[in-house]
Amino acid sequence: MTRVIGRKSLKADIEEKAVLIRCQEMLAEKIPIRDGSWNYKEIDVLNKYLFMSAKPVVYIVNIGRDEYIRKQNKWLPKIMAWVKANGGGPVLPFSADYEKEVLATAGSPDKILRDAAAEECGAPTMIHKIVNCGYRTLKLIHYFTAGEDEVKCWTIR
Numbered sequence: 001m002t003r004v005i006g007r008k009s010l011k012a013d014i015e016e017k018a019v020l021i022r023c024q025e026m027l028a029e030k031i032p033i034r035d036g037s038w039n040y041k042e043i044d045v046l047n048k049y050l051f052m053s054a055k056p057v058v059y060i061v062n063i064g065r066d067e068y069i070r071k072q073n074k075w076l077p078k079i080m081a082w083v084k085a086n087g088g089g090p091v092l093p094f095s096a097d098y099e100k101e102v103l104a105t106a107g108s109p110d111k112i113l114r115d116a117a118a119e120e121c122g123a124p125t126m127i128h129k130i131v132n133c134g135y136r137t138l139k140l141i142h143y144f145t146a147g148e149d150e151v152k153c154w155t156i157r
Contacts, residue, residue, distance in 0.1 A: 019045045027053065032087040056137045057089040060130060068095035069123045090133050094126035 019042045023033055032053040038046065046054055059079070067073045073093065080091050102125050103109065106117035111128075118125040135141070135155075143154045 015041065016045050020049075023049075023051065030086070032057075035087070053087070057087070058130075058133055058137050059083050059089055059091045061091060061093045062096050063093050065095045065097040065101065068093065068098050069121075071123075090137065092126060092130055092133060094130065098123065099125060099127065 019038075022036070023046070026033055026036055033046065033051045034054050034056060061073075061076065061079055063073045063076065076091075076093055083089055083091050098121065102114060102118045102121055105121060106113040108114070114125055114127070139157055140155050141157075143156045145152050145154065
């Protein structure tokens with residue numbers, strides 16, 4: 001028989017404690033919580049605590065404009081090694097200066113104009129890859145619905 005304390009049962013407290021002990025062990029071993037295999041009950045417990053290492057991660061590395069066009073940066077291999085040693089995740093190099101220049105050249109955020117301007121500037125834009133990587137990392141997809149007068153795009157898991 002489980003005794004109810006307030007609104008939670010003693011059994012729920014024991015299960016929650018077991019999840020938190022497992023989290024503590026993973027963090028002591030420097031394993032991100034996102035890399036554990038969790039069932040739905042355990043995920044509910046984890047969602048209450050909002051552990052930073054439970055969140056999906058994408059590393060976006062801002063490099064110089066010229067380095068981006070040449071596709072060479074002396075720090076990028078070191079950054080990638082650090083990311084690999086500390087839990088891993090996708091690493092996307094991009095240049096904010098270059099993207100700003102491409103957008104100014106295109107004169108519009110339209111994909112076709114932006115891609116043409118990027119080709120003119122000397123390297124492809126990373127905006128598409130950043131968005132696609134974000135969708136993959138968060139496990140999101142597009143879902144389209146259509147009616148007589150409109151088509152809608154929904155972002156769902």
